[in-house]
Amino acid sequence: MKRFQRKYLSAVKLRKKGYSLDEIGKRLGIAKSTTSLWLRDVELPPPAIERLANRGNLGRARAQKTRELRRRIFDQILENRAEKLIKSAPLARNHRKIICALLFWCEGSKNTKSGVHFVNSDPSLIKTFLALFRSSFKIDEKRLRICLHLHEYHSTKKQISFWSKITDIPIRQFIKPYKKPHTGKRIRKNYPGCVNVAYHDSALARELTSIAKQTLNNIGA
Numbered sequence: 001m002k003r004f005q006r007k008y009l010s011a012v013k014l015r016k017k018g019y020s021l022d023e024i025g026k027r028l029g030i031a032k033s034t035t036s037l038w039l040r041d042v043e044l045p046p047p048a049i050e051r052l053a054n055r056g057n058l059g060r061a062r063a064q065k066t067r068e069l070r071r072r073i074f075d076q077i078l079e080n081r082a083e084k085l086i087k088s089a090p091l092a093r094n095h096r097k098i099i100c101a102l103l104f105w106c107e108g109s110k111n112t113k114s115g116v117h118f119v120n121s122d123p124s125l126i127k128t129f130l131a132l133f134r135s136s137f138k139i140d141e142k143r144l145r146i147c148l149h150l151h152e153y154h155s156t157k158k159q160i161s162f163w164s165k166i167t168d169i170p171i172r173q174f175i176k177p178y179k180k181p182h183t184g185k186r187i188r189k190n191y192p193g194c195v196n197v198a199y200h201d202s203a204l205a206r207e208l209t210s211i212a213k214q215t216l217n218n219i220g221a
Contacts, residue, residue: 008038015039018051093136098215100132104205105212112205118197123166126195130167137204146174149194152182159193167197 007028014024021035028035044052091099107125109117118129133139146169150159156177164171177193 011035011038012042015042016045016048018044018048018055020052020055096132097136097211100129100136101208101211102215103129103132104208105216108208109205110209112209113202114205115198115200115202116205116208119194121192121194123163123192126163126197127166130197133199137207139199139201139204141169142173143199143201144169144173145198145200147196147198148174148177149196150177150179151188151191151193152179153187154179154193162192163195167195 007030010028011024011030014027019027021032021039024030024039025032025035030038103125104116104118107118107120107129109119111117116133118126118133120126120129134141144167146163146167148156148159148163150156156179160171160174160177164174
């Protein structure tokens with residue numbers, strides 16, 4: 001009986017110091033249900049409440065880190081699977097044409113009279129479209145044009161140089177950029193501006209549109 005009394009008094013003392021029920025149970029060798037029953041009416045002084053709160057925050061932070069680590073590991077697994085899929089299925093020219101046409105359908109101009117216009121701000125997407133476009137069709141590189149849509153805070157020279165490297169199109173084939181007046185809203189850090197890749201060939205634009213339509217009609221039928 002005295003042994004239980006000593007454990008009870010020790011449990012109360014630890015609780016008032018801000019120890020959690022789990023900590024007390026492990027330290028004294030008591031079941032959690034017992035510690036909960038013994039200590040449910042114990043009033044905690046401010047230092048004890050602060051300690052418990054800090055430990056709770058620490059526990060949540062650790063749990064968050066664990067979740068983030070699991071998510072990163074899972075994302076890496078998905079990346080590896082995707083890489084294997086792409087490498088195991090080399091694209092024939094017709095497949096590249098289809099993908100190029102679908103990208104054009106999503107991000108290109110629907111007015112085919114003025115030729116091919118592909119507009120986006122993602123450097124990777126621009127590079128991918130141009131790689132597919134160049135490898136799928138016989139084009140004259142000198143007819144490619146780039147028009148940048150920039151904000152007032154952009155350096156025109158810097159962005160033209162950046163996009164020239166991304167597109168592998170000479171600066172001399174860039175037309176005068178359009179600069180959007182600054183509205184006073186926040187500056188979008190690392191935003192490279194929007195790019196209009198132009199190739200003035202209406203027949204090619206119509207071909208891309210037709211391929212995209214037929215792909216959608218056949219797969220979605």
